[in-house]
Amino acid sequence: MATIAAPRPTAPRRRHIPLVGQTLAYFHDPLRTMRYHYDTNGPVSDYTFVGGRWTMLLGPDACETALRNADKAFANAGGWGYLIGPFFDRGLMLLDFEEHHHHRRILQEAFTRDRISDYTSTLGPAVESGLDAWSPHPDFQAYPALKDLTLDLATQIFMGRVDVADADEMARVNQAFIDCVQAGLGFIRAPLPGTRWRRGVRGRRELEEFFRRHLPAHRAGDGTDLFSALCQIETDDGQRLSDDDVVNHMIFLLMAAHDTSTITVTTMMQKLGQHPKWQERCRAESLALPSHPRLDELDGLTSVDLVMKECLRLVPPVPGLARQTVKDTEVLGRRIPAGRLVSIGLHLSHHMDELWTDPERFDPERFAQQRREDKVHRYAWQPFGGGVHKCIGLYFGGVEVKMIVHQLLRRFEWTVDPDYVAPMNYHSLPFPMDGLPIDLHPLSERSAV
């Protein structure tokens, strides 16, 4: 495995407003901010972000040290807790060490291959009926349509059809999620009137009430949705989740699954729209499969898989991870004191010239067996994180993304201006502020044969 030589500081230093610090620069363009820090200060540097003092770890070696966490110095509760703690309290990602291990072992039972196979059989028809509502036209806003679709899927796969009856209630739940996700990156970190923080606190309350109301039915039933799975699962040694645990995990899981899948499919639609040859190549594979493929049949979508990996490299849905040191530690020879907030800047590793050939180029073949550029360093490509907190839903997330893209390819064809650059918003997870306009048409009969 390669080790990356630390850069020699070259770029001129910039002035920043105290407290606001580099926050605005990060929101505007996290990759540029990370690159600036890396070029100026090397892989380990200090900065100010949303009112706190942080150490930023950049490049695969520094990220690896924190993610492998050999000396158990990096904890999630203080790191993610600082950003989203009150809104995603006791979600799996916010637990640490023994307690995290205990909960992860139980939750893992909801992500076995058999369970994912059950979710996949609900997913096929659910994607199809969601896409029935799309009216293609030359200025179609792909991002909001995909966001609605993935929320609808989440309610069906995660909660079961029984809960989807009340559209008003689902709209409120959706808004509560958005408020929770956006609350953490506000400057004012107290529930003052009119603040994102306050909306987040209210959203959290609404979500708790929602899941508590629906919990007894899921405990009693034998549904195959994720909510039922969390209510029913029991490890070999008889460990189960309490009602509070189920509610806390459901709130976090829905958040973790929703925006991440949406942004992945959004980037794929953009890139496939800009690269028609890849769109045709992917479509040929999709047309060879049934409309609702089984889990094992989805493996046939090898080109879609390459495109997905490349899109996760170019636009990782989670560009940076948060930690806090629970004791003094060292990364690449630099001391980090106990109690320091730490960000792990995965995004930069995905774009480093030292790791990738022509990193800004859309080139899915770089992941093909004969090239495997991601193998140059174990932490070169980490859209799902690494170590004990590595995404528990990465397999299911991939299945959902592929099922959506598969059905899009079978129904529609679309183009995006090759020079289009998405104006991204990074206030929560990344999304295109213009909604990603695409020229969307029903698949012509010529293409369908």
Ligand code: HEM
């Ligand atoms: C393309 C889709 C996805 C991406 C890019 C993604 C990304 C990530 C990343 C980077 C982490 C690590 C966080 C850290 O170490 O601080 C993570 C953790 C997690 N993800 Fe995902 N995720 C995706 C889909 C999903 C889905 C579909 C689910 C659930 C159904 C899910 C549930 C979780 C959970 C529970 C954790 C916390 C794991 C732990 O702390 O042990 N994710 N995800």
